[in-house]
Amino acid sequence: MARLSESLAGGRNALAFLDMLAWGEGTSTSPATAMDGYDVIVTGIDRKPEVFKDFTDHPFAKGRASKVINSKGLTSNASGRYQQMLKDWPHYKALLKLPDFSPISQDMLALQHIRECRALPDVLAGRIETAIAKCRNIWASLPGAGYGQREHRLEDLLKQYRLAGGAMS
Template sequence: MARISPDEAGGKNVCAFLDVLAWSEFTSRIAGSDDGYNVIVGGTLFSDYSDHPREKVWIPKWKVISTAAGRYQLLARYYNAYKRLLRLPDFTPISQDKIAIQMIREQRALQDIKVGRFDDAVAKCRNIWASLPGAGYGQYEHKLDDLREQFVKAGGTLV
């Protein structure tokens, strides 16, 4: 579950959407992980939340090096910018939640999530999270029905 409180996040739907992202990105399903908050792309774990792990991982399938880490698979270069913007002290679970919410806000999807327009929010955020349907990055994309089911399971309400 998201570590940020529903009050601080903007409601229970926002927390449920964060849980959907972690499920979709598979981080919350990695055995032994801290609900995905300590996952490096490829499935290895890190233990120090003082900073983004900044580990460069070769992804042979896509022939790229990635620094994606954390529950929402944030790249190191974006962490630097969000750390400054949000005045975050570290890469702890709460900081990761705040970054994901800011990214959602920047996609103009936060209000959709709050009121339960789940499908609209997913469509607006798919360019950030490659596992969302229609992302087009070549990664596995989940079906919208499966994501919607996870949203409701996580306590989200649809309109």
């Protein structure tokens, strides 16, 4: 469950959308997580789940090499509950004045991505299909993302959203 308060997130629908994203990215259901996905590092080509314990910064911020994630040599440093990329971290850390890569900071960053996709009003109003479509360029697990990774069916995402307490309009 998202750690941000309902009031800071903007409502129950925002928290449910975050929970749906974590399910979609596979972090909240990872067999390795001890923190509902907040501690998950992208799985590499070796298929070994990995977690991190130091939340002072993005796990790859100190120069760790990105992980090879497929046979074509594609690499990734996606980390945390919403699989945030290192390339985005310095900008958002400064913009949002995030003190660390803690669960609250990860929630704030994910909400900022949703806001920048102009999907937050849709999330808050329960227009989840529209919000998913607007956010698919950020999260590879959303239908139509086109990253060549596993994309979830819209019906499954909507089910997870409702299970997390979200309301549809």
